[in-house]
Amino acid sequence: MINTQRVYILLVLCVLFWSGNFILGRFVNTQIEPIELAFFRWGFVVAFSIPILFFIDIKKVLKIVKENFLFLSFLSFLGITLFNTVLYIALQTTTATNALLINSIIPILILILSFFILKSNITKRQTFGIILSTIGVVFLVLKGDFLNILNISFTKGDLWVIVSSIVWATYSVIVKFKPKNLSHIELFLVIVYLGFIFLIPWYLIQGYSLEHEIQVLEENWYFFLYVSLFASILSFYFWHMGIDTISAEKTGQFTHLMPIFGSILAFIFLGEKLQSYHIIGAILIGIGIYLSLFMKKIKSN
Numbered sequence: 001m002i003n004t005q006r007v008y009i010l011l012v013l014c015v016l017f018w019s020g021n022f023i024l025g026r027f028v029n030t031q032i033e034p035i036e037l038a039f040f041r042w043g044f045v046v047a048f049s050i051p052i053l054f055f056i057d058i059k060k061v062l063k064i065v066k067e068n069f070l071f072l073s074f075l076s077f078l079g080i081t082l083f084n085t086v087l088y089i090a091l092q093t094t095t096a097t098n099a100l101l102i103n104s105i106i107p108i109l110i111l112i113l114s115f116f117i118l119k120s121n122i123t124k125r126q127t128f129g130i131i132l133s134t135i136g137v138v139f140l141v142l143k144g145d146f147l148n149i150l151n152i153s154f155t156k157g158d159l160w161v162i163v164s165s166i167v168w169a170t171y172s173v174i175v176k177f178k179p180k181n182l183s184h185i186e187l188f189l190v191i192v193y194l195g196f197i198f199l200i201p202w203y204l205i206q207g208y209s210l211e212h213e214i215q216v217l218e219e220n221w222y223f224f225l226y227v228s229l230f231a232s233i234l235s236f237y238f239w240h241m242g243i244d245t246i247s248a249e250k251t252g253q254f255t256h257l258m259p260i261f262g263s264i265l266a267f268i269f270l271g272e273k274l275q276s277y278h279i280i281g282a283i284l285i286g287i288g289i290y291l292s293l294f295m296k297k298i299k300s301n
Helices: 004-027 034-055 058-067 069-093 096-103 106-118 124-141 146-151 156-177 184-204 210-246 248-269 276-294
Strands: none
Touching: 004 210, 004 248, 034 069, 034 184, 034 210, 058 069, 058 184, 069 156, 069 184, 096 124, 096 156, 106 124, 106 156, 106 248, 124 146, 124 248, 124 276, 156 210, 156 248, 184 210, 210 248, 248 276
């Protein structure tokens, strides 16, 4: 049995790595097109994961893939081919504020989908915790003034963020139906390789020149190195471990840490100041996560 406290720590790291991917994805959006970003990200992951193939039972994995091909293909298409590509498309035309605000609906979507698909028993305490942490996210993103929402202008990029949120919530819920004889590592390899295969035609029809692609790699290798190792290999492994150990709806709660980490990373790397609304938002998010994850039901005497 995996230690639950250890899983909590790994999920915090998972969201931290994704927050870095979020910031870098916004930073390089004018230099790299979304399809290129997704293709090279997962291409690097495929390359880095090749040595792992020597330590797994490939015949067993191929047999399982053959028996569950449609489901695993759908899972791969959602989690690898579609989700990050759509998110990168969104980051071209939306602001970080809008994206973070909309992204905060993921735990709620997971909660709803878990109720209908997994027939999960959702407690009032858990629902209240998720609502409270969502309010914390909104408070933080709106810089402590809910009236700022009146000044937000929405773009087509915001619609893409909504699509990406629905895709990820769906993936996080249905991954529970993965073949039981696939380990976390084996599942990750399967969805990455299938997802990357589905991404190749989408990339090729863009008609990029070899010279241009070499230039993209030379100028942005550090970004692809980060997103492939930290925001992909490690984060996906941690996320799947969380879903298996504490459920999809509880794992989804950790995405509310993204704006907190985003603020901290902006403070460290961009020199932005930490304001009082950062602290208040973080407290609300923290209390919400505590209520939905850690607080035990009070037994009546």
